Amino acid sequence: MISIRREVREEIVKRLISELEYYKAITTKFEKKYKCSLEELEKRIEKEGVPVDNHGIWEDSIEWRNAVEETKKLKKLIEELE
Numbered sequence: 001m002i003s004i005r006r007e008v009r010e011e012i013v014k015r016l017i018s019e020l021e022y023y024k025a026i027t028t029k030f031e032k033k034y035k036c037s038l039e040e041l042e043k044r045i046e047k048e049g050v051p052v053d054n055h056g057i058w059e060d061s062i063e064w065r066n067a068v069e070e071t072k073k074l075k076k077l078i079e080e081l082e
Helices: 006-034 038-048 056-081
Strands: none
Touching (some): 006 056, 038 056
């Protein structure tokens, strides 16, 4: 196990929390835009498909999924460091 000075650990946690807030903001943006959860949007895309002339919904779902996954990873890291 690696020993990290308290000040260093606190700075790392602070930066991780800042990054976490960034990804939470992305999630909130898409929740407001689509008025549903990511899972509901993905089901809608699976059922209805993506318009040929507008792939925005597909691109948003990818960005949203990435934000959700990063949020999970960051929360785990923060828990480990605190």
